[in-house]
Amino acid sequence: MTETGPLLxxxxxExxxxxxxxxxxxxxxxxxxxxRLVLLGTNGCGKSTLLRVLDALTLPSSGTYRFDxxxxxxxxxxxxxxxxDFRQRVVLMFQHPESMLFNPTxxxxxxxxxxxxxxxxxxxxxxxxxxxxRLDDLLEAPPFELSGGEKQRLCLACLLAVEPELLLLDEPTANLDPRTVGWLLEWLRERPVTSVVATHQMTLVPQLGERIVILSGDHRIVFDSREAGGPPDHDLLVTHGLAHG
Structure with a gap:
């Protein structure tokens, strides 16, 4: 493990x-x-693809990805x-939890x-x-019988139980009830884990992370708050379909 330099x-x-x-x-x-990085962009811009690259499920066609x-x-x-070692340190929660669940209970x-x-x-x-x-009473239940929100909570439990170093979340709040969303936001805020979260929930962005990266419709990074020195302005959000004019 290299303690100096970026984690990834x-x-x-490409x-x-x-x-x-x-x-x-x-x-x-x-x-x-x-x-804690928040990934923004319209549907089809490449957010999920980027998360899959970071999880080594999709390999770059060109360019270099370095982890640690x-x-x-x-x-x-x-x-x-x-x-x-990589699979213990890096975990990804997909946008659709059904794709992650395959065990009998x-x-x-x-x-x-x-x-x-x-x-x-x-x-x-x-x-x-x-x-x-809040899965105590469901431990013997088959995952396919759970509701959408319960499946999402189960996926979170599976990922967090391995105590990862890098947490990749694709629209993690989509099916969660407000109580669980609040719990997740608090957990992310209090833990030293590195996180990359793709979301459409603009109201949650300040709580999900301090750094904002926007992908454009042509699959490029068009904004990075670290380089810009602050959050994106309204006009930029409108330009990239993330806010109304």
Whole structure:
């Protein structure tokens, strides 16, 4: 683990799909340890693609992605020890929780990412996160029987139970009740975890993070509050479809 320098860095990252469609174009981005970044942009601008790149589910067509100083590419992903470490340190919650759930019970779902731990610690973490996210009474339930909000809470429990270093969230508040949204905002604010959150909920942006990055419709970064020295103005938000004129 490298304690100096950014936790992750993208240089000239492009993603082009087999059909020729561009997903990301010329992305340069460095994120420091403990930084909380909010990713904004209209549908189809590349927010989800960027999160998938950061989680090494999609590899850049060109450019470089480095995590903790080491390139993330097809070669490093073949190193099982490195990949196991990466998967414990970096987690992604998809926009649609159904795509993340595959175990027979809620208990097994939360415990899936904890298989490397001693059994007593596994059970302690399962109980802890089930309690925090109000899943105590659902531990033996099949995940597919849960409501949309319950599935979203279960996904959060699964990810947070592994105590990640980098938390990637794609529209995390979409199906959550106000109580759970408040809990998540407080949790993110109080923990030193590095986070990248894609959202359309403009009213939540100040609580989700201090740094704002906007992707344009042509899949480029057009605004970074770190470089700009402050939040985007209203005209910029209107230009990129994030506010009304």
């Amino acid at each position: 860095e993208l240089e000239g990252v 993603v082009t799909y087999p059909n020729g469609r561009r997903g990301l174009d010329g992305i340069d981005l460095a994120i420091q340890r403990g930084e 100083g080491r390139p993330v590419n097809a070669r490093t992903l073949q190193d099982r020890a490195w990949q196991r 809620v208990h097994d779902e939360i415990g899936f990412g904890l298989r490397h731990l001693p059994a007593p610690e596994q059970q302690a973490r399962i109980a802890h996160w089930a309690g925090l996210l």
